[in-house]
Amino acid sequence: MMFSVIASPGDRRPALFAEACRAAGLPEPHLIPWQEVLRGAEPRIGAGDLVRIDSPGSDPEVDALLRGPGNPARVGGGARWYRTFTAALRRIEEAAGPRLLGDAREIAVMFDKRLAHARLEAAGVPVPDALPAVRDHAELRDRMAEAGARRVFVKPAHGSSASGVVALQTAPGGRVRAVTSAALAPGGPVNSLRVRAYETEREVAALIDALAPDGLHVERWLPKASLDGRVFDLRVVVIGGEPTHAVVRTSRAPMTNLHLGGARGSLPAVRRALGPDGWRRALAVCARAAACFPRSPMVGVDLLIGQNLRRFAVAEVNAFGDLLPGLTGLPGGTAEGLGTYTAQVKAALLRKTPACTT
Incomplete structure (x- = not known):
């Protein structure tokens, strides 16, 4: 068996996957740079290779090909990114045919939060309630008032890594607080590794209005459970339909992403808090979410756990949610x-994740 991997050369993922192949006695995977694919070249897939699509990563050249020239740290351009990315996925699918591991159309759904939420909800997977579509800050505030929602998460439709995500709270008397990693700047918001809060209506409106043109997905804020004074959620990796890996992400901020100052928490402590039945239910929700993407060999599921430790909801599904160095599989699993x-x-x-047929 031989793999071709479409990835950004400077990203960690292809190196880690190559290491896994060598450990299994397989040849070094053939790397096909995203740069070539995004320039319109037909992927040079080795004869008989299984084709793995990996994340475009954060390479500046790849980012410029996806979103157009500009500051790689800028927030925005997600709609153009998505159009370019999905067009490239279609070309990869045409070139790879039945040798493609995974499904290009399912990846496209996972990269549109509105489509992914609708698919999960239609399948009966618990998700936070979504508000109707909004086009700007004024419409967002109207929709929140109509729904009686004082706390929401505002997410760019095509964002990842919490880029542009805003945890918004309102209170009587006109008080407002928006927590985000997006920093307001003269040319538009930019990504920051520091979570910050905006507490004036003017700043919040400027932030939401800057994000809105690329499309927004708005959900009710589900208060998360906490341990040792830090809120937490789970990233669960589902491989071949089985939840195989789980990491606890903890934070003092609403966003738990590890690159934003979140920290890995104790999985044994979470399992004890949930109890055996709660842990089984948590993994079952993740398996059900992944089952909505049956042609994807791996799905990363971000699972919210409510404050009472009994409510579960899927916040995100990730096509490339497996970058968890040093994490090993759950005890007793495959x-x-x-x-x-x-x-x-x-x-x-083991042919548990066969190449998809077209």
Whole structure:
């Protein structure tokens, strides 16, 4: 067995996947740079290779090809990014045919929060309630008032890594507080590794109005459970339909992303807090979410756990949610002791994640 991997050369993912292949006694995967695909070239796939699509990552050249020239740290351009990305996915699918591991159309759905939320909700997977579509800050405030929602998460429709996500709270008397990693700047908001709060209507309106042209997805804020004074959620990796890996993400801010100052928490502590039945239900929700994407060998599920430790809701589904270095599989599972990439290689060898047919 041989793999071709479409990835950005400077990203960690292809190196980790190559390491997993070598550990399994497989040849070094053939790397196809995203730069070539995004320039319109037909992917040079090795004869007989299984084709893995990996994240475009944060390479500045790839970002410029996806969103157009500009500051790579800027927030925005998601609509153009999505159009370019999905067009490239279609070309990859045409070139790879039945040798493609995964499904280009399912990846496209996972990269549109509105479509992904609708698919999960239609399948009965618990998700936070979504508000009707909004086009600007004024309409957002109107929709919140109509729904009686004082706390919402405002998410760019095509964002990732919490880019542009705003945790918005309102209170009587006109008080407002927006927590985000987006920093207002003269040329438009830019990504920051520091979570900050805006507490004036003018600043909040400027932020939302800057994000809105690319499309927004708005959800009611589900208050998260906490341990040791920090809120937490779970990233659960589902491989071949089985939840195989889980990491606890903790934070003192509403966003728990590790690159924004979040920290890994104790999985044994969470399992004890949930109890055996609660833990089984949590993993079952993640499996149901991944089952909405049956042609995807791996799905990363972000699971919210309510303050009472009994309510679960899926916040996100991630096509490239397996970058969890040093994390090994859940005890008793098929990936016990294995990293996320090694587990995927093993699953492919066992034909648990066959190439999709067209």
